[in-house]
Amino acid sequence: MEIVGFVAAFLTTAAFLPQVYQTWKTKDVTSLSMPMLTMFFVGIILWLIYGISINSPSMIVANSITVISAFMLVYFKIKYAKK
Amino acid sequence: MEIVGFVAAFLTTAAFLPQVYQTWKTKDVTSLSMPMLTMFFVGIILWLIYGISINSPSMIVANSITVISAFMLVYFKIKYAKK
Numbered sequence: 001m002e003i004v005g006f007v008a009a010f011l012t013t014a015a016f017l018p019q020v021y022q023t024w025k026t027k028d029v030t031s032l033s034m035p036m037l038t039m040f041f042v043g044i045i046l047w048l049i050y051g052i053s054i055n056s057p058s059m060i061v062a063n064s065i066t067v068i069s070a071f072m073l074v075y076f077k078i079k080y081a082k083k
Numbered sequence: 084m085e086i087v088g089f090v091a092a093f094l095t096t097a098a099f100l101p102q103v104y105q106t107w108k109t110k111d112v113t114s115l116s117m118p119m120l121t122m123f124f125v126g127i128i129l130w131l132i133y134g135i136s137i138n139s140p141s142m143i144v145a146n147s148i149t150v151i152s153a154f155m156l157v158y159f160k161i162k163y164a165k166k
Contacts, residue, residue, distance in 0.1 A: 001132075001133060001136035001137065004129050004132050004133045004136065005129070005130070005133040005137075007126075007129055008126050008127075008129035008130040008132075008133055009126075010126075011122045011123065011125055011126030011129065012122075012123060012126035012127065012130065014122060015119045015120075015122040015123035015126060018116055018118075018119050019119070022114075031105075031114060033101055035101075036098045036101050036102070037098075039094045039095075039097060039098040040094065040095060040098035042094055043090075043091050043092075043093075043094030043095035043098060044091075044095065046087050046088070046090055046091035046094065047088070047091040047095065049084075049087050049091075050084060050087045050088040050091055050141065053084035053087065054084065054088075054137070054139060056137060056139075058133065
């Protein structure tokens with residue numbers, strides 16, 4: 001079943017990339033809510049810890065990549081909100 | 084460690100609700116990309132199958148709820164894109 005996890009990991013990870021790219025390109029962060037981004041970022045970190053604890057390769061891979069996407073969105077929100 | 088999974092489940096599930104609410108309220112789906120929504124929706128279904136297969140209560144709960152959020156966003160995108 002690990003293959004199902006890896007396909008899931010690929011799909012949900014890849015689904016965030018257009019959002020990161022669009023935000024980076026347009027610098028438009030008005031429609032992104034900070035509480036939402038923060039909850040999501042912390043949630044992904046916890047999923048990563050959980051994935052490590054239950055020894056799930058696909059969860060570890062997926063959340064290691066998604067945590068970077070989530071971090072970048074939080075960073076963009078802070079950086080571009082001031083302008 | 085299941086508690087970490089449940090907190091993660093709560094955070095990432097709740098992070099999607101403002102997006103669903105905002106889209107339902109504004110009927111504005113222009114900034115949502117259909118390929119992204121579809122990938123995400125299919126990805127969540129696969130995470131749910133994976134969660135069941137590895138017997139992870141927090142993954143089953145989280146993805147059962149998130150699959151509804153993802154489905155609603157796909158539905159809104161189809162419904163409001165035509166207007």
